[in-house]
Amino acid sequence: MLIQRYNVDQQGVGQFDGGKITEQKPIGFPGEGSEVKRVGPLFYWAWAKSEHEGYIPLHPHQGFEIITYVISGKAEHGDSLGTRSIVGPGGLQVMQTGSGVSHEEGFVGPDMQGFQIWFEPHLREALRRKPTYQQFEHEEFQLDVHDGVRVKEILGDDSPVALETDVHMWDIHINHPFIYNQHIGKGRSVSILVLEGRGRMNETSYEAKEFFVIEANELEEMNIQPEAETRLIVIEVPTTVNYPLYRK
Template sequence: MDILKKALPVHTVDGENAALKRIMPTHNLSYVDPFLMMDHFSLDQRAGFPDHPHRGFEIITYMLEGAFKHADSAGNEGIIQAGGLQRITAGRGIVHSEFPAFEGINSGIQLWINLERRLKGMEPSYQDVKREEIPERESDGIRVRTLVGEGSPVRIVQSMVYYDIAISQGKKGLFPIPGGFQPLIYILEGTGSFGGNRFPGTAGEVLIPERAAENGGLSVVAEEDLRFVLIAGQPIGERPVFRGSFVD
């Protein structure tokens, strides 16, 4: 599997004074089917996301540091701690809010995953998953957390995998991706070379590999200690229509 291109996130402000790195959609990267939006946020308690609606997709919020508290108009509320995540199926529509739960920095990644048009009217639902519930394996300088995929309790409509991967300097890994899935890589820390074409990548960059072949996989070599998230999903093939926080 080769890397086709790279893109840089765009610094922007959303919600209430919430400065973040928007990975997509931007002028650099519109969307990567089935993934619609991806943000890397890092907020203190002066910022957040007051009540706002969503419709037509699913959301995974994965906390890297600190915690986020959420609440919705149906009376659901909770706190996502570092290392844990929340899955929301917005379906026919929800209204919710998200704010940092701790003093200091509260950082994480929010990913929007498209739903097929025939499923956009489904009933909304939530799932909170604690850090200790997420499968993690470590061997020979490589640590993989499976946020979505084999062994993970996360229930999501669209076929996909989602990994948080750390590789020690000088180590090499090969990470299987189901055939036909479209991958995306976002580098959190360090530098490395990715794919069969040894494409260079460094912290803050987004890499877009080619679609996975049957029995394919992504090879990665860490030039220095490296951490990245790898997502891959089965493309839907329906062009999304963005209407702010609604996607038709």
């Protein structure tokens, strides 16, 4: 099992609306400073923050499946399909952009935090599909609470969200001194963003804001041993896919 660790300086940065929205980018576009350019079909990952409020004007997308997951505050959405929506903490916005859609975004605080994440399906097939938008509230997701660990499945077998891309995603809270274990299947890669906390991930230490990529050649086990209350966003995808991927 290969564990790669990336501190804040190895991640990209960005901003919108004159700096009202700032972004830490574990996976970014060329020129943004991210050492990780993609993990399999996980194409882009930005951690957005807005102390008060910031807006991104109407802009187009095609092909990619794009989610916005809200940690605190709220995310506003409008698009060329006629959608106007607002989602609060724990909620999820999902765009399957298909043949093309334009959207605008608002990140509204106080102290708004959220993630915009892009997944890459087979783009040639995706471009033949009509674009769609859906949103899901926190209460619609399955929550598994046991032994000081809380696991929310955002994407996967027991999630209400259906994507074309093969992806699983969890929001995980671990209270010290409890330990969390998760299996990683052969040929799968796991990307982990540490929102808060510190501890050890197998034999590697972790701290808040760090980003990790784990590749499993065989069935492996990820072991999280916190030294303080820890919150992680974990995304699992196939390391390779059987369709061509877009070159950034």
